[in-house]
Amino acid sequence: MALDQSFVGRSYPPTSPYEVGREKIREFAEAVGDANPVYTDPEAAKALGHADVIAPPTFAFTITFRAAEQVIQDPQLGLDYDRVVHGDQRFAYVRPVRAGDRLTVTSTIETIKSLAGNDIVDIRGEVRDESGEHVVTAWTKLVARAAEEA
Amino acid sequence: MTARIYYADVEVGTELPAQSFPVTRATLVRYAGASGDFNPIHWNEKFATEVGLPDVIAHGMFTMAEAVRVVTDWVGDPGAVVEYGVRFTRPVVVPNDETGALIEVSGKIAVKLDDNRVRVDLTAMSAGQKVLGMSRAVVRLA
Numbered sequence: 001m002a003l004d005q006s007f008v009g010r011s012y013p014p015t016s017p018y019e020v021g022r023e024k025i026r027e028f029a030e031a032v033g034d035a036n037p038v039y040t041d042p043e044a045a046k047a048l049g050h051a052d053v054i055a056p057p058t059f060a061f062t063i064t065f066r067a068a069e070q071v072i073q074d075p076q077l078g079l080d081y082d083r084v085v086h087g088d089q090r091f092a093y094v095r096p097v098r099a100g101d102r103l104t105v106t107s108t109i110e111t112i113k114s115l116a117g118n119d120i121v122d123i124r125g126e127v128r129d130e131s132g133e134h135v136v137t138a139w140t141k142l143v144a145r146a147a148e149e150a
Numbered sequence: 151m152t153a154r155i156y157y158a159d160v161e162v163g164t165e166l167p168a169q170s171f172p173v174t175r176a177t178l179v180r181y182a183g184a185s186g187d188f189n190p191i192h193w194n195e196k197f198a199t200e201v202g203l204p205d206v207i208a209h210g211m212f213t214m215a216e217a218v219r220v221v222t223d224w225v226g227d228p229g230a231v232v233e234y235g236v237r238f239t240r241p242v243v244v245p246n247d248e249t250g251a252l253i254e255v256s257g258k259i260a261v262k263l264d265d266n267r268v269r270v271d272l273t274a275m276s277a278g279q280k281v282l283g284m285s286r287a288v289v290r291l292a
Contacts, residue, residue: 024184031184032215033171038228048152048227057222057231058215062185086210088284090235096228139235 002114003121007077010109012070017102017130018063025055025099032056045098054096061089064125064138067105071123072142077109079121080144087120087141094134102130110139117146154226157266157291166224166257166270171216173208173242174250181212195246207241213253213281214238217274220257221287230290232267237283242276251276257287266291 022042029039037044038054045053072079097103110122125138178192187209190197198206214236222228244251253276260271272285 028184031177031181032212032219033177034215034219034222036222036228048229050229054229056215057218057228057234058211061211062187066186086238088235088237089211089214090233092233093231 003077003079003112003119005112007109008112012067012074012107014104014106014128015063015067015070017104018066020055020097020099020101020103022053022099025053025059028059028062029056032058042099050096050098052099054098057091057093057096058089060091060097060127060136060138061140063103064105064107064127064140067107067125068123068140068142071107071109071121077121079119079142080147083145083147084142085145087143088139089141090139091136093136095136097127097135101135103127103135119144152227153230153290153292155224155291157262157268160259160262160268160291162259162262164259166220166259168254168256169220169223171219171253171255172250173212173216173244173253174248175206175244175246177250178206178208178212178244181209185209185211187211203241203243205243205245208244208251208253210236210238210241213242213274213276214285216253217255217272217282217285218287220255220272221270221289224257225289225291231287232290233288234286236272236274236285238281239283240276240279240281242281253281260286263288 106126113120123140127136257272261269270287274282
């Protein structure tokens with residue numbers, strides 16, 4: 001069944017702050033096999049003009065996806081989570097995420113579409129640091145695949 | 151931010167050094183822990199096949215993370231990436247052996263933008279199939 005269009009434009013309350021740790025960035029960089037020292041060595045990061053080690057570009061998703069769960073699990077919206085797949089992902093960075101950041105995410109439903117029985121929801125996550133500075137915006141497209149005919 | 155590639159030195163069509171990234175089941179377990187995405191389709195073969203997948207598949211976000219390395223390794227400073235987006239078109243299937251799968255990524259300059267920015271279009275393949283669509287990064291050069 002098509003989702004309720006009245007949810008378009010709805011924003012959810014900002015998440016509680018996520019504190020970005022140097023060791024978490026190291027763990028993530030190692031998990032994707034990336035040896036760039038800017039992720040692990042504060043001096044290497046400073047040599048490139050950063051205040052501390054920075055996180056790989058897709059690290060922000062680990063924070064924004066948790067925030068998007070507010071939308072996915074909103075019982076009023078009624079997305080069938082067991083049938084949800086990740087369709088698209090996009091980021092626009094004001095600056096890289098860095099160690100020491102305390103980040104909050106505000107999620108907004110941008111669009112809701114139904115195509116061939118699939119429900120497609122676009123969620124925008126605005127990530128801000130402790131001072132309110134905008135760090136990155138993440139757009140996540142989720143597709144709840146149509147239930148198969150019995 | 152200090153990119154080590156100069157805007158003046160690149161033109162539309164300039165190719166970035168291509169790279170291949172191996173992915174095994176162990177890689178996926180490690181990525182699950184680092185990212186917090188413990189969906190069993192990325193580590194449990196029985197679960198994956200029950201929901202209609204051919205086998206365990208890599209996290210789309212893992213593939214996205216590998217693909218942009220062609221850009222960040224080339225430019226030197228990952229902080230120079232100002233936009234990055236992909237469409238997840240096909241899963242990377244990861245067999246339960248020591249070889250696993252290979253993600254092969256190439257990229258080239260598609261557009262020269264203002265403010266020393268360029269758009270790089272990436273192609274990511276695994277097992278002969280394109281696994282990402284519309285994979286584009288905008289990066290600010292020196």
